Amino acid sequence: MADEIKKNDDVNRRQFFVKLGLGSLSIAAAGTAAFAYQYLDPNVLYEPSPVVNAGKPDRYPLDSVTLDVNSGIYIIHSQEGYFSISAVCTHLGCLTAWKPELGIIACPCHGSKFEQNGKKIEGPAPKPLPWKRISLNEDGDLLVDRSTDVPPLARDSFVRV
């Protein structure tokens, strides 16, 4: 009788403790992995604010493209108004430059070229340069929010003064 009961039981005492031990270790390992991931993922970043104050609009003459090297954006004063596009190449993140003699934006790293509205002309860049939200604050300064993309050429993507 006792043998029959033992046969029906798949797990004996030793196997039970092995399973208990391995299970506990697995849970501990998963907890350690989650702990390590959370530790390595910074909660506070001491990075510059995504919102950039680009100064008074009259700094930018009509039909001009101005690169702000430190914030990586262009402020463009076109016939339709002021708008801002990212100066960071969509290929691998190099800082592009405005070429006034050619009327294009060009990346020095891998040769991508863009129109002044961000549209890609040629090169390895997979996407156009994104437009950034631009607005005026109470003091009449242009503010660009680098964290927010806006649709290119849309009416709300310009600021008119």
Add this chain to the structure above:
Amino acid sequence: MAKTGMTKTMNQYFDDLRGTRVWRSIFRSGTGSSTLKRALAIQQNVFLHLFSTKVRTRMLSLSATWYLGTLTLGTFLILIATGIPLMFYYHPSAPQAYADTKDLQFVVSSGLFLRNLHRWSAHAMVFLVFAHMFKVFYRGAYRTPREFNWVIGVILLLMTLLLSYTGYLLPWDQLAYWAITVGSNIASAVPVVGEKIHFLLLGGNAVNANALLRFYVLHCMILPLTAMFFVAIHFWRIRKDGGLYSHASEPATQRANANPGVVANAKEAQ
């Protein structure tokens, strides 16, 4: 005879030393240079026991390996020996890193020598790793039973490239900044988790102080220790896989040489 009784040669002094109790407690193989004693000297040393106690003489010739694996180890040891002193003057912080690098170049005694030796050895190591892999590949030395050691070698190639890449940021100049910007954006191309890998690697959204510190820790601690771990396995596997690859000593070649008639019949049968 009288003369030898009065003056001992250098070798005799050395033999006496090797016979002392202290020496014998450290190196158990003892004096004498029989084949057994020399084999024991290798086998009983914690560092040397990774290697074979016997090596085929022809495998020691230049043509067998061009010493590419050994030279790679040599550059790795130079990189450790020069990298540690560089750490005494280099602060991995954004305001100081570039200035410290310039100090090493222009102010610190022998800093220029150490830094350049570190840099050139790093370049040489990348070159030698590739050369070693080509040599192993074209000799067919990656085949059974050595296929696992080839896999370890591929991991070591990856370690070498990652060490090279993380070290590239540390001078904190324009070249470093943009190279790491480009390189870390390549990591973002990984499907689904790419952006997260990019964020964790840099410790932020852009190459900044966090990224510098992370790359420093990777470069000076995590990657060298990981590389050493795999180097140890790599060497140990050479012994376990029957020593360095030698075509004449392969089982298939030896079977064919032992029974030339079998091969001849097989050819006739075709």
